[in-house]
Amino acid sequence: MKGYTRHRAEDAAAIGTLAPWESLIADAIGNVIEFWNFKRSHGAVWALLYLRGRPLDAAAIQAELGMSKGGVSMAVRELEQWGVVRRTRSPGDSAWHYVAETDFFGMIGKVVAEREGALVDSVVRDLTRAEALAVERSVDEAELERVQRMRRLAEFVSMALRTFLKTANLDIGATKDALDAPDEGG
Amino acid sequence: MKGYTRHRAEDAAAIGTLAPWESLIADAIGNVIEFWNFKRSHGAVWALLYLRGRPLDAAAIQAELGMSKGGVSMAVRELEQWGVVRRTRSPGDSAWHYVAETDFFGMIGKVVAEREGALVDSVVRDLTRAEALAVERSVDEAELERVQRMRRLAEFVSMALRTFLKTANLDIGATKDALDAPDEGG
DNA sequence: CGACTGGTTCACGATCGCGTGAACCTCTCT
DNA sequence: AGAGAGGTTCACGCGATCGTGAACCAGTCG
Numbered sequence: 001m002k003g004y005t006r007h008r009a010e011d012a013a014a015i016g017t018l019a020p021w022e023s024l025i026a027d028a029i030g031n032v033i034e035f036w037n038f039k040r041s042h043g044a045v046w047a048l049l050y051l052r053g054r055p056l057d058a059a060a061i062q063a064e065l066g067m068s069k070g071g072v073s074m075a076v077r078e079l080e081q082w083g084v085v086r087r088t089r090s091p092g093d094s095a096w097h098y099v100a101e102t103d104f105f106g107m108i109g110k111v112v113a114e115r116e117g118a119l120v121d122s123v124v125r126d127l128t129r130a131e132a133l134a135v136e137r138s139v140d141e142a143e144l145e146r147v148q149r150m151r152r153l154a155e156f157v158s159m160a161l162r163t164f165l166k167t168a169n170l171d172i173g174a175t176k177d178a179l180d181a182p183d184e185g186g
Numbered sequence: 187m188k189g190y191t192r193h194r195a196e197d198a199a200a201i202g203t204l205a206p207w208e209s210l211i212a213d214a215i216g217n218v219i220e221f222w223n224f225k226r227s228h229g230a231v232w233a234l235l236y237l238r239g240r241p242l243d244a245a246a247i248q249a250e251l252g253m254s255k256g257g258v259s260m261a262v263r264e265l266e267q268w269g270v271v272r273r274t275r276s277p278g279d280s281a282w283h284y285v286a287e288t289d290f291f292g293m294i295g296k297v298v299a300e301r302e303g304a305l306v307d308s309v310v311r312d313l314t315r316a317e318a319l320a321v322e323r324s325v326d327e328a329e330l331e332r333v334q335r336m337r338r339l340a341e342f343v344s345m346a347l348r349t350f351l352k353t354a355n356l357d358i359g360a361t362k363d364a365l366d367a368p369d370e371g372g
Numbered sequence: 373c374g375a376c377t378g379g380t381t382c383a384c385g386a387t388c389g390c391g392t393g394a395a396c397c398t399c400t401c402t
Numbered sequence: 403a404g405a406g407a408g409g410t411t412c413a414c415g416c417g418a419t420c421g422t423g424a425a426c427c428a429g430t431c432g
């Protein structure tokens with residue numbers, strides 16, 4: 001199981017130039033987002049950018065985290081797509097620099113919401129189709145009843161999920177400021 | 187990403203003797219629980235038992251789902267541990283038979299709750315430790331502030347999760363009867 | 373305008389988790 | 403008690419996934 005085989009925090013930082021306490025954090029974040037089917041390295045990159053609080057270029061990320069060039073490129077690209085990292089270029093500078101957005105969990109929540117929504121929808125679709133097939137084949141009455149109960153439950157979950165996601169977004173939004181730095185905010 | 191590479195529902199039932207509409211359901215359930223880091227086969231076994239509504243022995247499960255002997259043994263064992271499947275033996279019968287518990291999502295919820303709880307706790311622990319280390323090394327004031335904000339957020343999430351799990355358990359409990367069969371209930 | 377630094381892409385290799393199926397064990401019925 | 407069916411365990415193989423690093427591309431500065 002991917003999400004539960006956590007890295008022991010003390011073993012982190014073996015590679016890269018991160019301070020032990022920093023890789024402790026990078027690993028903790030990695031554990032969290034890995035559970036939601038994101039990649040561990042995404043968490044590490046975001047954590048680094050957030051902790052430093054100032055724009056870092058790809059070379060710095062690569063050195064600090066001990067990642068490969070390509071890995072950094074992919075990681076920042078995806079983090080950008082999710083809106084949790086922003087790319088800036090100071091005038092007179094040839095390299096891009098990356099900053100962490102502080103609304104990390106809000107953005108991640110949105111991505112998860114889309115995925116879960118698609119998953120639940122597909123389940124409802126399949127169950128509906130299965131029910132139709134069961135009717136065609138005129139299966140046993142009791143069995144048909146169970147299929148219908150299942151589909152109804154799936155529809156209920158679908159609705160409950162949508163409702164919860166709205167609430168959850170608000171809750172996370174309320175804590176948005178918790179990650180805003182008081183000074184030198186990017 | 188494991189949870190999101192769903193099996194196309196129509197491709198199911200290639201193996202095993204399940205009716206197409208049944209494997210459609212088995213696959214749908216598999217998609218759902220796979221997202222929560224359970225195995226696909228667990229969902230298939232439970233779905234089969236639930237749909238049939240009567241005790242099946244290991245040989246039947248094996249034939250219907252096209253699984254191996256060992257696979258069935260492991261699947262039912264774990265389903266039993268989670269409390270979503272019960273094992274019975276009719277008198278004068280040499281083989282065990284298995285029945286689906288209808289409080290499937292309640293039980294799964296409990297397991298997930300334990301796992302997520304452990305995950306969140308370990309994160310809080312790591313962040314606390316990281317903060318202590320950061321103080322020792324007397325890191326930059328602003329950076330320390332960000333670590334503290336992170337830890338506080340983690341603690342908030344930990345509490346929010348516990349609260350939500352109580353609510354969620356109630357919500358799922360309310361829908362518990364949705365899967366209870368009206369007749370021939372095990 | 374050419375050279376070079378920085379960024380992107382992609383095929384390969386390492387790693388990991390899962391199911392298989394054979395070997396082994398247990399329990400029932402004769 | 404013996405035979406045999408049913409159940410469990412576990413080492414192996416397969417498939418999927420992720421990161422690497424080399425080759426390629428773009429944009430910048432001299």
